[in-house]
Amino acid sequence: MPHQVTVSIGGRDLILETGRMAKQANGAVFAKYEGSAVLATVCCGSSPMESLDFVPLQVEYNEKYYAAGKIPGGFLKREGRPKDKEILVSRLIDRPMRPLFSKEFKRELQIIPTTVSADQINPPDIVAMNAASAAVCVSDIPFAGPVGAVRIANVDDELIINPSFDQISRCTLEIVVSGTKDGITMVEGGAKEVPEELLLSAIALAEPAIKKLCEAQEQLMALAGKEKLPLVVEEKKLERRQEMWDFAYPKMEEACFVKGKMNRGAAVKAVKTETAEAFADDLNEDNERLFNALMEEMETKVVRSSILDKGVRTDGRDLETVRPITCEVGILDRAHGSALFTRGETQSLAVTTLGTVYDEQMMDNIDGDKTYENFMLHYNFPPFSVGETGRLTTGRREIGHGHLAHRALEAVLPQKKDFPYTIRVVSEILESNGSSSMATVCGGTLSLLHAGVPIRKPVAGIAMGLVSEGDRAAVLTDILGEEDHLGDMDFKVAGTEDGITAFQMDIKIAGISSDLMKRALEQAKKGRMHILGIMNATLKEPVSDVSDFAPKILSLKVDVDKIGAIIGPGGKTIKAIAEQSGSEVNIDDNGTVTIFGKTKEKAEKAREFIKAIVEEPEVGKIYEGTVKRIMDFGAFVEILPGKEGLCHISKLSRKRVNSVSDVLAVDQKIPVKLIEIDRQGRLNLSYIDALEAEEAK
Incomplete structure (x- = not known):
């Protein structure tokens, strides 16, 4: 029997329904928000896998072209591999939900939200986030939710909930906020140099709406929720656990403060090996997992206690010090722009390439008509950056980190009419020990400046962390990889001297207070200014001209009625101009002519040809x-x-x-x-x- 609840969010009704579709899934919810609709399902493995010590969760958000009345492009005319947008939305759904599943459930989990209707007015990603949570709530899968999500935008100096696509295109701040009834657990978004106070106001506006969404899901759970499956109770116990702790803990206290990531990792591993050898008679394959968990618990306690009790971190820094930074530009001779940004043991080689309009990326999705993107940022994380072997792939992590850095830099790029190049920035992470995405922002800024791109202001980024126990809390500036892994928060903030351009916050605990968030933002701003000072000392303004190896682009405006003369019958004239000048010529319907030449001389030759065509004869000349x-x-x-x-x-x-x-x-x-x-x-x-x-x- 179908059950339904309705909740008003942003002046529109969100309808959550279960019991009519996909009834063989463990849980399924059909969510509708005006003309946008998402069917979210969740399934789990049939039996527990005792060896699992993590949450094996997959989120596969997907959009069907029929949702917007479209037929997919390409030869096969069917949906293919996930688009970047679908991967990014999958991450939005995954991050606030994953910490709310118990490791003791020990079954594979798969959440599939499918956009089946898109009115091209209301973004379906927010609908999918709430539908996914609701589907798990009504299922028989144990879940410490529900989770609610809204989008907040600042449009015409007014904060609004769940803006339309049109409003998003005009806003100065756009964030997605997710959380439980207890507090905010995730924030992600971009902005156009907004102050920290505006971000805090937007998050505050989201909280009541998130609580309403959680209450609605609880109502649906009360109407149609299934009895939850049991967790796997750990019956095995580690013999002589306390003796192992007493033996290893003093050694772990020393190992965790060895200088250098690789050296510290080796020291921790040595303690583990020494302890295993000392208690070899008590360890076997059956309790190996329990032993590994004990050692990680020990490392966690050492790191967190030192931060909370002494204000000292594993690399010897205090809570607010940024690691040593070096900046270099002009690393690659033939690249149009290049920079090497190193912060501690995190290093990004950022490379900027300038192209023409023919290099733009076509974006085809269900949000509206096809669009063309003239700025791309690609983030690569090869396995050697952390001293490992593995395959070179572009996974969800690479796409997510690249998107965050893209947002941070896009806010300061020149308009296309002022700088008609297609811009591609590639960040090669050469070393990683915390916040390589923010190193990408810093290196990307320097490489853009070195390429001669007239960005409005330099952008820097920094990652903040949190360690909290009870009433005590420590906010960490410029976190290490282990502080991200063992801490309670990863809060990345990027911006200029005048405001924030991008941010992403993930919290592993129930939520944080507004006072603590304000403190983190203030500390992040201080760190950002420090990094910008070092970057500006290396290169503050764009170089005067683009590289000799970059294409030369010239623009001129002609009367619309002259377009036909430039093109000529069957394109004969414009083809002749291209052949004779060695340049490519593009004409927009508004009369803007853009010339792309391999050299400045070739581009100017094409411009003279065009000027001659559109020029009116002048008596006396x-x-x-x-x-x-x-x-x-x-x-x-x-x-x-x-x-x-x-x-x-x-x-x-x-x-x-x-x-x-x-x-x-x-x-x-x-x-x-x-x-x-x-x-x-x-x-x-x-x-x-x-x-x-x-x-x-």
């Missing part, structure tokens, strides 16, 4: 003409493409000329002066006047 035809009474000379005039025989010389052929020949290049345009628009030229004018110079 001297032109370099070409003799096209010779008649008894004179010669017809082409002074501009498609524009000929008559040079009468009397205008060839001050002396008598018996035959035009005595002076001129067909295809001869000669200077001529336009002396008249008669009432019928005919051009009268003079060869002798042009010669005399040139001699007089």
